[in-house]
Amino acid sequence: xxxKERLLNAINGKRVDHAPVxxxxxxxxxxxxxxxxxxxxxxxxxxxLMAKLSLEAHRAIGFEAVRxxxxxxxxxxxxxxxxxxxxRTRQPSIAxxxxxxxxxxxPEPIPDDLKSHKRLPVVxxxxxxxREQVGSDIPIIAGAEGPVTVASDLLEVTTFMKWTIKKRDxxxxxxxxxxxxxxxxxxxxxxxxxxxxxxxxxxxxxxLLNPRDFNDFILPLYQxxxxxxxxxxxxxxxxxxxxxxxxxxxxxxxxVSIEEKTDLYKAKEIFDGDIxxxxxxxxxxxxxxxxxxxxxxxxxxALQKGTDALAxxxxxxxxxxxxxxxxxxxxxxxxxxx
Amino acid sequence: MTSxxxxxxxxxxAVIEGDEDKCAELAESALEAGIxxxxxxxxxxxxxxxxxxxxxxxxEMFVPEILLSADAMYAALDVLRPHLKVxxxxxxxxxxxxxxxxxxxxxxxxxxxxxxxxVAGYNIVDVGRDVSADTFVEKAAEVDADLVAxxxxxxxxxxxxxxxxxxxxxxxxxxxxxxxxxxxxxxxADKIGADGYGKDAVEAVRVANKxxxx
Numbered sequence: 001x002x003x004k005e006r007l008l009n010a011i012n013g014k015r016v017d018h019a020p021v022x023x024x025x026x027x028x029x030x031x032x033x034x035x036x037x038x039x040x041x042x043x044x045x046x047x048x049l050m051a052k053l054s055l056e057a058h059r060a061i062g063f064e065a066v067r068x069x070x071x072x073x074x075x076x077x078x079x080x081x082x083x084x085x086x087x088r089t090r091q092p093s094i095a096x097x098x099x100x101x102x103x104x105x106x107p108e109p110i111p112d113d114l115k116s117h118k119r120l121p122v123v124x125x126x127x128x129x130x131r132e133q134v135g136s137d138i139p140i141i142a143g144a145e146g147p148v149t150v151a152s153d154l155l156e157v158t159t160f161m162k163w164t165i166k167k168r169d170x171x172x173x174x175x176x177x178x179x180x181x182x183x184x185x186x187x188x189x190x191x192x193x194x195x196x197x198x199x200x201x202x203x204x205x206x207x208l209l210n211p212r213d214f215n216d217f218i219l220p221l222y223q224x225x226x227x228x229x230x231x232x233x234x235x236x237x238x239x240x241x242x243x244x245x246x247x248x249x250x251x252x253x254x255x256v257s258i259e260e261k262t263d264l265y266k267a268k269e270i271f272d273g274d275i276x277x278x279x280x281x282x283x284x285x286x287x288x289x290x291x292x293x294x295x296x297x298x299x300x301x302a303l304q305k306g307t308d309a310l311a312x313x314x315x316x317x318x319x320x321x322x323x324x325x326x327x328x329x330x331x332x333x334x335x336x337x338x
Numbered sequence: 339m340t341s342x343x344x345x346x347x348x349x350x351x352a353v354i355e356g357d358e359d360k361c362a363e364l365a366e367s368a369l370e371a372g373i374x375x376x377x378x379x380x381x382x383x384x385x386x387x388x389x390x391x392x393x394x395x396x397x398e399m400f401v402p403e404i405l406l407s408a409d410a411m412y413a414a415l416d417v418l419r420p421h422l423k424v425x426x427x428x429x430x431x432x433x434x435x436x437x438x439x440x441x442x443x444x445x446x447x448x449x450x451x452x453x454x455x456x457v458a459g460y461n462i463v464d465v466g467r468d469v470s471a472d473t474f475v476e477k478a479a480e481v482d483a484d485l486v487a488x489x490x491x492x493x494x495x496x497x498x499x500x501x502x503x504x505x506x507x508x509x510x511x512x513x514x515x516x517x518x519x520x521x522x523x524x525x526x527a528d529k530i531g532a533d534g535y536g537k538d539a540v541e542a543v544r545v546a547n548k549x550x551x552x
Contacts, residue, residue: 093443158449162409164402210402285523317494
């Protein structure tokens with residue numbers, strides 16, 4: 001079984017020889033950058049450097065996929081946000097929100113040639129380069145900010161949150177707009193050669209939004225996107241998502257990625273085989289701040305609870321030690337007697 | 339004619355409902371009815387916000403609702419505060435310097451903690467977001483802070499918190515430090531030598547109060 005077959009089978013609930021160990025979230029760390037002298041922010045802006053850094057996570061850590069990009073700003077920038085490029089160990093961030101206003105303004109239409117805007121060509125180019133470099137057996141995971149995150153950053157997140165109560169029609173329109181943009185970008189990445197689309201929607205977390213609104217607004221949106229995206233989708237939502245697990249069960253995507261704040265066993269129980277669960281090694285407590293032994297133990301726990309793919313629970317912190325990441329791979333190998 | 343108790347209860351309810359206009363209106367009515375503004379704040383605004391905190395802890399209310407309640411409460415406070423007697427306005431639990439650690443622009447959590455500390459009677463000095471360690475320390479020295487409250491949503495910025503704690507120690511400042519934010523845990527707070535950790539805004543106030551008593 002090739003790593004690609006294994007990953008696709010694992011997230012679709014089909015038979016695998018053992019669980020894969022990958023990252024659905026960002027993989028750029030300082031140790032990897034130092035290994036190959038490719039650094040942020042350049043690796044956010046150049047397709048070859050982006051590809052090279054992601055390949056190093058596969059080579060040096062042993063993650064059984066390559067994964068791009070390293071931030072949640074690429075689609076947002078193409079839709080009109082301005083971006084701060086960040087530094088070597090600091091991700092790019094959103095500097096301004098194009099539709100931040102006391103009264104709702106309707107967004108500009110999504111450009112027809114969206115995929116040639118701003119840094120979308122960088123990511124698409126990196127995916128094509130990776131496909132040539134890794135061949136057909138190693139899976140490529142491509143990520144992007146989800147519709148809730150897009151809508152909230154186009155408007156400004158506090159305004160967005162208040163409007164989920166006070167201006168629900170506007171919120172709905174922005175969510176639809178975000179979803180359309182994400183679907184088009186996701187399909188462009190899959191066309192370029194990505195095997196899995198990783199949909200990252202931190203703002204959809206019940207730590208920020210009312211779970212009732214998740215059911216009313218967001219679930220139907222995800223279900224529609226699942227039909228329109230022409231490949232396998234793994235949805236990642238940050239924080240404790242226990243409150244929305246019963247809704248996530250019906251999201252229509254292949255799998256959901258969770259942090260350590262959500263109990264993996266509980267998620268599995270609620271999903272009851274309808275969709276898969278991946279995760280959930282803590283990126284702050286253990287991977288970043290802990291020892292390799294602690295990462296190993298936490299990985300073992302996730303495997304024992306039945307994670308369908310062992311993965312970091314969120315994006316890797318840039319200062320995560322390499323040996324901590326490698327401990328995940330060791331745990332997976334030991335668990336399955338490889 | 340509405341009784342005083344009824345009016346204050348209406349104010350408290352308007353805070354819970356997050357009705358900004360109604361809060362401002364009821365605060366005006368309270369003043370017109372000769373209700374002491376301090377009492378209106380305590381039994382109207384603060385009581386409402388206490389119930390909001392409780393509902394948040396019980397997961398009956400979520401962050402969007404709290405943001406509206408905060409707006410509503412401040413609409414009433416803007417009306418009432420100018421009428422406070424000087425000694426009441428100056429009666430504070432303690433002075434807090436609050437901000438988001440350097441490298442981080444996520445400030446929803448910080449603003450919630452700020453609002454709840456404000457309600458709890460603290461004198462608030464907001465240093466904003468993406469704040470350097472030096473700024474935190476300078477500000478704490480300048481205002482003779484009792485507490486420094488810091489949040490971070492990113493691992494890159496959480497590591498900057500330790501610099502603030504070291505800076506405060508180096509200057510021998512009395513301020514105690516509370517930290518919070520998604521990647522932070524009690525064990526991390528202990529590791530960097532923070533005096534307290536709150537997993538959410540409600541807990542942050544509880545921890546702050548405890549530190550002030552100690």
